[in-house]
Amino acid sequence: MTGGEPRPGAEKRFHGIGVSPGIARGVVVHRTEDELPPVREVSEADIPEEIARLEDALLATRGQILSLQERIAGSIGAKDASIFDAHLLVVEDRTLLDEVLRTLQRDRLNVEHIFSRVANRYAATLEQIDDPYLRERATDIHDVARRVIRNLTGKEARDLGAWKTEHLLVAHNLTPSDTAQLNRSSVLGFATDVGSKTSHTAIMARSLNIPAVVGLHSFSEQVDNGDDILLDGYNGVVILNPNEQTLWEYGELEIKKTEVEEQLHKLRETQSTTADGRHVILSANIELPDEVEQVNECGAEGVGLFRTEFFYLNRTGLPTEEDQFQAYRDVAQAVAPHSVIIRTLDLGGDKLMTALNLPEEENPFLGCRAIRFCLERPDVFKTQIRAILRASACGNVRMMYPMISGVEELRRANAVLEECRRELVAEGQPFNAEMEVGAMIEIPSAAVCADLLAREVDFFSIGTNDLIQYTIAVDRLNEKISHLYEPTHPAILRLIRTVVDAGHAEGIWVGVCGEMAGDVVLAPLLLGLGVDELSAGAAVVPRVKRAVQSLDMKSCLELVESVIREESPAKIQARCEELARRLYPDLL
Numbered sequence: 001m002t003g004g005e006p007r008p009g010a011e012k013r014f015h016g017i018g019v020s021p022g023i024a025r026g027v028v029v030h031r032t033e034d035e036l037p038p039v040r041e042v043s044e045a046d047i048p049e050e051i052a053r054l055e056d057a058l059l060a061t062r063g064q065i066l067s068l069q070e071r072i073a074g075s076i077g078a079k080d081a082s083i084f085d086a087h088l089l090v091v092e093d094r095t096l097l098d099e100v101l102r103t104l105q106r107d108r109l110n111v112e113h114i115f116s117r118v119a120n121r122y123a124a125t126l127e128q129i130d131d132p133y134l135r136e137r138a139t140d141i142h143d144v145a146r147r148v149i150r151n152l153t154g155k156e157a158r159d160l161g162a163w164k165t166e167h168l169l170v171a172h173n174l175t176p177s178d179t180a181q182l183n184r185s186s187v188l189g190f191a192t193d194v195g196s197k198t199s200h201t202a203i204m205a206r207s208l209n210i211p212a213v214v215g216l217h218s219f220s221e222q223v224d225n226g227d228d229i230l231l232d233g234y235n236g237v238v239i240l241n242p243n244e245q246t247l248w249e250y251g252e253l254e255i256k257k258t259e260v261e262e263q264l265h266k267l268r269e270t271q272s273t274t275a276d277g278r279h280v281i282l283s284a285n286i287e288l289p290d291e292v293e294q295v296n297e298c299g300a301e302g303v304g305l306f307r308t309e310f311f312y313l314n315r316t317g318l319p320t321e322e323d324q325f326q327a328y329r330d331v332a333q334a335v336a337p338h339s340v341i342i343r344t345l346d347l348g349g350d351k352l353m354t355a356l357n358l359p360e361e362e363n364p365f366l367g368c369r370a371i372r373f374c375l376e377r378p379d380v381f382k383t384q385i386r387a388i389l390r391a392s393a394c395g396n397v398r399m400m401y402p403m404i405s406g407v408e409e410l411r412r413a414n415a416v417l418e419e420c421r422r423e424l425v426a427e428g429q430p431f432n433a434e435m436e437v438g439a440m441i442e443i444p445s446a447a448v449c450a451d452l453l454a455r456e457v458d459f460f461s462i463g464t465n466d467l468i469q470y471t472i473a474v475d476r477l478n479e480k481i482s483h484l485y486e487p488t489h490p491a492i493l494r495l496i497r498t499v500v501d502a503g504h505a506e507g508i509w510v511g512v513c514g515e516m517a518g519d520v521v522l523a524p525l526l527l528g529l530g531v532d533e534l535s536a537g538a539a540v541v542p543r544v545k546r547a548v549q550s551l552d553m554k555s556c557l558e559l560v561e562s563v564i565r566e567e568s569p570a571k572i573q574a575r576c577e578e579l580a581r582r583l584y585p586d587l588l
């Protein structure tokens with residue numbers, strides 16, 4: 001490893017949000033920030049300065065490319081060196097630079113951020129075109145953009161791929177697609193300055209079993225490559241230069257946690273049934289098809305939420321019907337006889353796909369995401385639905401729509417489903433005509449109208465991650481207001497109760513597939529509210545099962561009775577913790 005030996009020094013603790021449990025120790029590797037320069041606002045008066053910085057960076061980039069070209073021409077030959085002519089053209093590309101200047105004037109953000117955004121969009125447009133020459137130009141733009149941004153930020157280029165040995169990744173930010181690409185064998189854990197518990201980056205880390213701490217403010221600026229750190233994903237702490245005493249304490253903690261994990265593993269074959277005999281279906285959430293192995297391993301009853309967006313990220317083109325059919329079929333067959341609930345595409349928000357070249361939006365979480373996007377792009381939607389329907393012939397497949405806001409939207413989605421069914425019948429393709437179709441309830445309007453929606457679907461799955469975000473109007477990604485993101489807010493309890501009651505009145509089952517379902521402290525609350533299914537990350541399924549087995553419905557119902565008129569989220573949380581501490585203290 002070229003990061004050097006760990007730097008000796010005094011122990012220093014940094015506090016953030018533990019989003020994926022586990023303890024990891026290793027040396028720091030900084031993620032190259034050149035593709036994700038931090039964003040900062042600039043005033044009108046600063047704009048000339050930003051333009052001057054850009055001009056200097058372009059000049060430096062040009063000089064670097066020319067000297068690289070000279071070196072290559074001398075060592076390999078002029079023909080190979082000529083590829084850099086295309087790079088020089090990028091530095092002088094007027095369309096690109098004018099767009100950067102226009103966006104800078106309009107958005108007033110630091111120029112490295114603007115440059116990276118415009119260059120990425122420009123490259124994405126070229127990648128769409130079915131012409132190998134233009135696609136090659138997109139690669140040139142990415143290369144040159146990295147160089148320009150490095151010159152703007154003064155950061156060295158570091159190739160993450162070069163770090164094949166075990167390390168802890170430190171970054172200002174990681175997107176969900178970055179996280180999906182992490183090398184699981186060498187990344188022991190990661191720590192970021194920004195982030196929150198219900199971001200898809202955090203959800204991904206839990207799925208991949210990578211301990212992670214986010215929301216560490218300026219941590220990434222305070223450590224260097226090769227520094228020795230210990231990361232505690234349980235408590236959201238990162239310790240630089242851990243001393244002997246700390247290492248001993250963490251060694252003890254790890255032993256205890258391992259003992260609990262071993263106990264939990266023994267529950268694999270048991271049912272998630274309360275002490276007084278109420279069976280709650282306990283299934284697992286997956287983001288990638290190959291996580292299905294963990295679903296069976298953790299003792300879940302199938303997949304309660306298959307987030308299909310990750311299938312669309314990290315690729316240049318769209319997945320074909322055949323690609324998707326094979327993935328859905330494989331998952332369905334792996335979990336049979338249990339079911340897999342495939343959620344239709346939920347792109348948008350923090351999950352963006354370059355291949356679709358979506359326009360930037362002011363408020364992406366309130367924008368054209370999920371079902372709204374799918375209804376606007378029936379070509380993309382139909383390809384997925386056809387693949388899901390075909391997979392329904394090969395196992396126990398259910399399908400649900402994300403972000404349903406009301407009955408008319410649901411009917412429009414069902415009309416597309418009907419069209420796909422008719423096409424498959426005409427083509428003689430087999431599918432399950434009785435496949436259950438559900439709606440996610442994650443927008444307050446859907447929760448309030450749950451009685452109307454319940455007549456038109458086979459089940460509800462409550463997406464608490466978004467339901468909390470939209471009900472309390474608190475951005476689920478913004479660590480600055482994460483204290484306001486309260487699952488035990490009385491409004492959330494009331495909405496869950498409304499949805500469960502409306503579903504049961506129409507004879508349909510109601511699950512919860514947001515992160516609340518994986519929180520053992522909140523399990524008694526959800527059970528008491530009448531939820532029929534909990535779907536959580538595979539890593540936490542055994543813990544939830546133990547919690548359910550330790551509970552009885554009488555205590556759960558009493559808990560709900562005692563908190564339903566409570567005003568304070570903190571007091572409701574405390575009551576839940578009290579019960580959890582009494583019945584399963586080792587899980588906390």
Ligand code: PEP
Nearest residue numbers: 442463464465466513514
């Ligand atoms: C949710 O919103 O609770 C949910 C499960 O969906 P996602 O986290 O993918 O938005």
Ligand code: MG
Nearest residue numbers: 442463465466
């Ligand atoms: Mg959601």
